[in-house]
Amino acid sequence: MKIAFSSMDGSPDSALEMRFGRAKYFVLYDTESREFSNYENQSSADAAQGAGIQAARNIVESGASAIISGHCGPKAFKALSAAAVKIFLIEEGGLSVKAALEKYLSGQVAEASNPDVEGHWI
Amino acid sequence: MICAVASGKGGTGKTFISSTMATAWKGELTLFDCDVEEPNARLFLKAETESVEEIGSEHPYLSDSHCNGCGRCASLCRFNAIMHSKGKKPLFFTELCHSCGTCMTLCPEKAIGRFVETSGTLETAHRGTMKILTGRLKTGNPLAAPLIKKILKKLDRTEENIIDCPPGTSCPFIAAVSPADYVILVTEETPFGLHDMQIAAEVLEILRKPFGIVVNKTENRVFHELNDFINKKKIEVLGRIPWSLETAQCLSRGELPEEKYSDTFAEIHLKAREDFQRKRGASL
Numbered sequence: 001m002k003i004a005f006s007s008m009d010g011s012p013d014s015a016l017e018m019r020f021g022r023a024k025y026f027v028l029y030d031t032e033s034r035e036f037s038n039y040e041n042q043s044s045a046d047a048a049q050g051a052g053i054q055a056a057r058n059i060v061e062s063g064a065s066a067i068i069s070g071h072c073g074p075k076a077f078k079a080l081s082a083a084a085v086k087i088f089l090i091e092e093g094g095l096s097v098k099a100a101l102e103k104y105l106s107g108q109v110a111e112a113s114n115p116d117v118e119g120h121w122i
Numbered sequence: 123m124i125c126a127v128a129s130g131k132g133g134t135g136k137t138f139i140s141s142t143m144a145t146a147w148k149g150e151l152t153l154f155d156c157d158v159e160e161p162n163a164r165l166f167l168k169a170e171t172e173s174v175e176e177i178g179s180e181h182p183y184l185s186d187s188h189c190n191g192c193g194r195c196a197s198l199c200r201f202n203a204i205m206h207s208k209g210k211k212p213l214f215f216t217e218l219c220h221s222c223g224t225c226m227t228l229c230p231e232k233a234i235g236r237f238v239e240t241s242g243t244l245e246t247a248h249r250g251t252m253k254i255l256t257g258r259l260k261t262g263n264p265l266a267a268p269l270i271k272k273i274l275k276k277l278d279r280t281e282e283n284i285i286d287c288p289p290g291t292s293c294p295f296i297a298a299v300s301p302a303d304y305v306i307l308v309t310e311e312t313p314f315g316l317h318d319m320q321i322a323a324e325v326l327e328i329l330r331k332p333f334g335i336v337v338n339k340t341e342n343r344v345f346h347e348l349n350d351f352i353n354k355k356k357i358e359v360l361g362r363i364p365w366s367l368e369t370a371q372c373l374s375r376g377e378l379p380e381e382k383y384s385d386t387f388a389e390i391h392l393k394a395r396e397d398f399q400r401k402r403g404a405s406l
């Protein structure tokens with residue numbers, strides 16, 4: 001399975017981007033091959049509106065079945081849920097994507113059952 | 123003629139200029155208040171609302187049995203209002219829908235129907251020979267453009283019309299200036315006023331709308347950047363209105379200093395008409 005991380009610059013060492021819809025990149029991690037790749041989320045980062053929904057569509061296109069981000073608004077949550085993508089949120093700032101992955105793999109991140117912020121929260 | 127008064131930056135004096143210009147017009151005229159998030163021209167003009175009409179916007183809904191989950195609607199939507207994932211049926215986010223109708227028209231299975239939802243109201247008032255049509259966005263509805271487009275369907279091209287536009291340079295601005303023959307851009311001698319006016323001018327160039335400028339609240343300061351822009355772009359300056367504390371106080375009481383500006387605005391209106399005729403002649 002592939003997991004997507006919202007990221008500042010697309011590398012596994014970059015910081016986990018706290019915003020989902022406006023993240024410039026997603027870092028993808030394949031749990032079987034244990035390899036990283038990335039997916040450019042520019043179309044959503046630059047969207048005039050509906051960034052969360054566009055990002056959810058990009059996630060689906062990237063083949064990821066779970067996302068790890070800082071926060072998730074109501075429309076992105078609804079769109080990801082409709083596509084059966086699991087959502088994990090790490091509120092703690094300053095973590096790298098790799099550190100977030102370790103946290104997730106060690107079972108310290110619970111799946112989100114609700115959006116945790118309003119749209120346009122930042 | 124249909125003359126739109128716009129600015130880019132808010133607070134430059136669009137309502138002041140459009141309303142006063144409307145009072146200075148001798149004869150029948152319709153003033154459209156398209157600043158639908160906070161319409162206030164009617165308040166300045168002290169006209170009572172006579173009738174209120176509900177305005178609806180069309181949004182898509184899915185006829186499940188016809189949809190084959192192809193996702194064409196989601197890929198066509200310019201407003202990110204449709205979520206689709208492979209093998210599933212699309213999910214519509216009505217709050218993001220601009221009522222453009224693309225998904226409904228181009229669905230290969232004709233699986234998308236339309237439903238009408240109230241997006242705001244249109245209020246009618248009169249003052250002498252002036253008719254005032256006020257658009258008012260329903261509280262909680264974030265999208266002004268579909269309502270503005272609906273309201274401006276009431277334009278009668280054979281008559282004289284003034285449109286008081288919303289601030290900004292995005293969809294609501296474009297919806298309000300699109301039917302206009304000519305646009306009066308109101309600016310002020312501040313970097314913010316100039317910056318937003320430049321963007322508005324750029325948009326109007328793309329839309330191929332003739333426009334001129336009114337510099338409001340001028341203190342005749344030497345503001346090179348504004349003058350350079352006007353000279354470089356060869357923009358018609360329709361008028362310069364001096365800063366006046368008295369006028370500011372009058373407006374903040376909710377009153378229009380009509381008499382004081384009657385001649386000034388009649389002249390600006392006339393210059394706008396002449397500039398429109400000249401530019402139309404040049405483009406024919």
